[in-house]
Amino acid sequence: MHILISVDQNPYSACAVDEAARLAENTLANVTLLGVGAGKNGKDETGGGAPKRGKDPNPLPDILRKYRESFLGRLGDETSPEASKEFLYEPVELNRGILEELRVGHSARKSLKTRMRPGNPVKAILAEAREDDSDLIILGCSKEKMCAWEGGMKVPEKVVNDAPCSVLVVKAEEEVSKMVCCLDQDKTTQESLEMINQMVTLHKADLEIVGITQGKGLKADVEKKMDSILRYYVERQINPCIKLVPLGSLESFISEEARRSLLALWMGEKSVLEKVFPRRKVNRLIQAAECSVLMLR
Amino acid sequence: MLKTLVYLNADLASSIALRYACQMSKIVEMRLETIHVEEPGVEEQSPGTGWVRQTWETALLKTGEEEIAQLIQAEKPLCPPLPATKMFLGNREEKILQELQKERYDLFLEGTLYSFTSSNFYEKIRSRLFRDASCPFIFVKNLMGLTRIALLFGRGMDHFSVASSFLRIFGKAEVDVDLLYYDFPRNGATPPMEKDAEETLSAARNLLSNQGRAWKECRVIQENPEAVGDLFKNYGLVVSSVQHVMNGRSPLTELLHRIPSPIFLARRERLQGQGR
Numbered sequence: 001m002h003i004l005i006s007v008d009q010n011p012y013s014a015c016a017v018d019e020a021a022r023l024a025e026n027t028l029a030n031v032t033l034l035g036v037g038a039g040k041n042g043k044d045e046t047g048g049g050a051p052k053r054g055k056d057p058n059p060l061p062d063i064l065r066k067y068r069e070s071f072l073g074r075l076g077d078e079t080s081p082e083a084s085k086e087f088l089y090e091p092v093e094l095n096r097g098i099l100e101e102l103r104v105g106h107s108a109r110k111s112l113k114t115r116m117r118p119g120n121p122v123k124a125i126l127a128e129a130r131e132d133d134s135d136l137i138i139l140g141c142s143k144e145k146m147c148a149w150e151g152g153m154k155v156p157e158k159v160v161n162d163a164p165c166s167v168l169v170v171k172a173e174e175e176v177s178k179m180v181c182c183l184d185q186d187k188t189t190q191e192s193l194e195m196i197n198q199m200v201t202l203h204k205a206d207l208e209i210v211g212i213t214q215g216k217g218l219k220a221d222v223e224k225k226m227d228s229i230l231r232y233y234v235e236r237q238i239n240p241c242i243k244l245v246p247l248g249s250l251e252s253f254i255s256e257e258a259r260r261s262l263l264a265l266w267m268g269e270k271s272v273l274e275k276v277f278p279r280r281k282v283n284r285l286i287q288a289a290e291c292s293v294l295m296l297r
Numbered sequence: 298m299l300k301t302l303v304y305l306n307a308d309l310a311s312s313i314a315l316r317y318a319c320q321m322s323k324i325v326e327m328r329l330e331t332i333h334v335e336e337p338g339v340e341e342q343s344p345g346t347g348w349v350r351q352t353w354e355t356a357l358l359k360t361g362e363e364e365i366a367q368l369i370q371a372e373k374p375l376c377p378p379l380p381a382t383k384m385f386l387g388n389r390e391e392k393i394l395q396e397l398q399k400e401r402y403d404l405f406l407e408g409t410l411y412s413f414t415s416s417n418f419y420e421k422i423r424s425r426l427f428r429d430a431s432c433p434f435i436f437v438k439n440l441m442g443l444t445r446i447a448l449l450f451g452r453g454m455d456h457f458s459v460a461s462s463f464l465r466i467f468g469k470a471e472v473d474v475d476l477l478y479y480d481f482p483r484n485g486a487t488p489p490m491e492k493d494a495e496e497t498l499s500a501a502r503n504l505l506s507n508q509g510r511a512w513k514e515c516r517v518i519q520e521n522p523e524a525v526g527d528l529f530k531n532y533g534l535v536v537s538s539v540q541h542v543m544n545g546r547s548p549l550t551e552l553l554h555r556i557p558s559p560i561f562l563a564r565r566e567r568l569q570g571q572g573r
Contacts, residue, residue, distance in 0.1 A: 178527070206530060208557075211410070218410075223309040230313075234440070241439045241530065241557045242309070244412040253413045256523075 008037035016140030021074035184271035307364035310408030319376035411438035443533035462563035481548035526555025
């Protein structure tokens with residue numbers, strides 16, 4: 001798994017780093033910590049005020065260092081990607097058919113990269129996610145400012161809408177006690193189920209899986225898939241609740257749950273949710289949700 | 298030994314209900330039996346009489362039988378040996394009622410998936426099957442671990458029936474029990490409910506004490522059903538009654554709809570004696 005943590009110099013990014021560290025600890029993921037929002041010469045690209053010539057160096061390197069330390073501190077020595085490596089002799093093929101015994105350093109830990117991309121934060125995050133083949137983008141935002149970043153830029157909304165992978169928008173430090181997942185039972189991937197598993201486990205949260213009904217009840221094939229999802233989680237000692245929500249009530253259900261639960265919505269291509277939950281509704285959800293939102297793809 | 302009937306259909310709700318019943322049979326001494334009623338759709342009305350009709354009926358039942366056998370097979374590792382499912386053709390409610398009356402079951406279980414909208418729950422508690430049956434029902438909404446049970450009382454409820462139904466089924470089961478009284482003022486009015494709550498909870502405590510059962514928590518809940526439904530998620534079963542409000546909506550029935558756990562709905566019982 002490859003996690004991309006996108007940060008700027010505002011406190012909400014610290015929450016995103018913290019959440020990412022918890023997830024990385026559980027999944028032993030490769031992590032990229034990406035600083036965005038400040039130009040090469042200290043110019044604030046988020047519109048947070050004009051730089052003072054010569055006196056306002058780019059704050060991102062310092063902030064990234066701080067986040068990096070906080071991330072590693074959260075992991076502890078055993079799970080840190082910087083944990084000491086073990087060196088062993090093993091045959092390595094140098095040329096075709098020619099092996100040489102070399103001393104190779106091994107680490108069970110994955111990598112942690114720290115990068116900066118000046119320019120428009122949204123473009124920077126999306127470019128990094130594509131180039132780095134990220135599975136999950138994590139970014140924070142403040143509840144007070146309708147989830148806008150510094151200068152009123154709607155970075156989380158735009159990233160959620162255009163990202164090639166799943167996106168977790170971390171709203172606050174509040175402990176998550178319930179995760180509500182609206183999945184498209186036909187198309188939800190194994191990776192998404194596993195990501196939900198990780199989130200539920202690390203927050204010790206209750207899991208509620210939503211079955212969207214059209215007409216009298218669930219379709220037979222959807223029921224089968226839901227049954228297999230239920231069994232998947234029960235085998236992992238997670239006892240999810242199943243809740244049926246008629247398609248027509250989905251919006252009111254989501255806005256009710258957004259006040260108290262971490263919402264996970266499957267927004268993959270051709271998903272039912274993508275049809276009934278267009279961009280403007282997604283944007284409204286990101287703005288108004290009290291808790292974090294996970295958009296799965 | 299308690300006789301329990303579980304209704305099965307080839308669907309997720311029944312799969313959960315069967316798993317729950319099997320789990321329950323590990324803490325309560327009971328004999329589990331299963332029933333399925335094949336209901337012909339409008340387009341599947343009998344094509345004729347005599348052997349034509351008989352062949353048609355046999356074919357319909359055979360299909361249902363295969364589906365139910367598959368469902369039972371999937372739950373086999375978690376269940377005690379089950380007798381063959383009783384298969385019927387016709388009106389579902391009518392056939393189940395006949396079976397409940399004929400065999401005098403102590404308990405009926407049915408899967409009813411937890412829903413955001415209440416129509417399905419109200420449909421169930423207003424159904425002829427629920428109104429006319431004589432044994433308590435468990436509507437299994439979700440698969441929950443049966444380690445903690447709530448006895449949920451409310452204003453005007455026959456608390457004796459709730460407590461004694463619980464004792465008859467779970468009297469010897471090793472589960473934690475909480476006694477809860479729920480009331481929520483309609484239209485913002487504050488009801489004079491303290492006395493009723495106190496008397497009800499005291500009577501319930503006495504009934505449990507007389508049977509040598511302890512309880513963990515005993516309290517009054519006075520919040521909006523929307524706000525408290527989730528608080529019940531840690532209960533493996535919520536025991537209550539709706540007979541006093543069967544034809545109308547009340548904050549209590551609204552709460553019961555919003556509880557994700559299985560709901561045990563008791564029947565009115567005579568004050569003398571605990572058995573039937």
